[in-house]
Amino acid sequence: MYAVIQTGGKQYRVKAGDLLVVDKLDGEPGAKVAFDKVLMLGGEAGVVIGAPMVDGAVVDATLIETRKGEKIKVFKKIRRQGYRRTQGHRQHETVLRVTAVAGAGNTETWDGEVDLTPKSALDARARGLKIAAAEFTPAGSTAPTKAKAKAAKAAAAAEAEVAETPIVEAAAPEAKAAPAAKVEAKAAPKAAKAPKAEAAPKAEAAEAPPAKKPTAKKAAADTAEPAKPAAKKAAPKKTKTDGDDA
Numbered sequence: 001m002y003a004v005i006q007t008g009g010k011q012y013r014v015k016a017g018d019l020l021v022v023d024k025l026d027g028e029p030g031a032k033v034a035f036d037k038v039l040m041l042g043g044e045a046g047v048v049i050g051a052p053m054v055d056g057a058v059v060d061a062t063l064i065e066t067r068k069g070e071k072i073k074v075f076k077k078i079r080r081q082g083y084r085r086t087q088g089h090r091q092h093e094t095v096l097r098v099t100a101v102a103g104a105g106n107t108e109t110w111d112g113e114v115d116l117t118p119k120s121a122l123d124a125r126a127r128g129l130k131i132a133a134a135e136f137t138p139a140g141s142t143a144p145t146k147a148k149a150k151a152a153k154a155a156a157a158a159e160a161e162v163a164e165t166p167i168v169e170a171a172a173p174e175a176k177a178a179p180a181a182k183v184e185a186k187a188a189p190k191a192a193k194a195p196k197a198e199a200a201p202k203a204e205a206a207e208a209p210p211a212k213k214p215t216a217k218k219a220a221a222d223t224a225e226p227a228k229p230a231a232k233k234a235a236p237k238k239t240k241t242d243g244d245d246a
Contacts, residue, residue, distance in 0.1 A: 001043035001108040003101045005035045005059050014059060014098050017110040024092040027063045029116050033096060035059040041103045048104045057103025061096040065118045069093045095119070 002015040008023030027033060038057035041048040048054055068090040076085040100109040 001041070001101050001106060003038050003042070003057065003059050003103065004040040006037040006039055007035060011039065014101070016098055016101050016108045017112060018098045020061065020096040020098055021069075021093050022096065023094070024066055025063065025094040025096075027066075027094075029063060029065055029118075030114075031063045033061045033063055035061070038103055041101075041106075043106060043108075045104070045106060054103050058100075059098060060100040060102075061098045062114045064095040064097055064114065064116055066092065066094045067119060 002013055004011055004013050006012075007025075010023070012020060012022065014020055025033060036053075036058055038054045038059060039050050039052065041054055041057055048057075050057070069092070071088050071090050074087040074089060076087075077083060097114045098110065099114070100107065102108075
């Protein structure tokens, strides 16, 4: 059995169990949605066409999520003017699961369980990304998850630790009483050690280091007599000649 419904100015052909994506509707995940604008019903008994709607026909659905659709690009151009503009847009849309189709004396329901996992979580799982399931679990979802099981285990462990804490605290004073003697022993001042004997003063009559002997060259220079200055050569005497007398 199928039905043709109208919502958001558009028409959709649906049947029980279908996943339907329509324009944005108000509501939280898990909310029930009913479409009473049924234009046509079809099935084994025949086709019923409304005028314009089928009286008493209703299509029930469960809201899964409201999200943004695929991005579209809007490109504008005016030739010979150098005008080009590119803009993106993502339309808000609502995802529904059709649970029942009723009308014309017939009713068809879907017995499956509605999964409220959003598309973003499904895409993350497909890519192998590790994302906590608790982030995508709606408030109205009753399906058990691994995150809830882990949270329950953690809570139980915390309760067990809290229950054991008083016992540990009661035993602590007894354990601390034993080393009290050691603490007192450490607190007692240590016996002063005898001062070390001072080193004997060095002998004051230590002999001075022997003087260094002068080298042979220096001794020879000291003993040698000073050299006498060289005698000047006598200038040759001038002899008078006959020409000088004249």
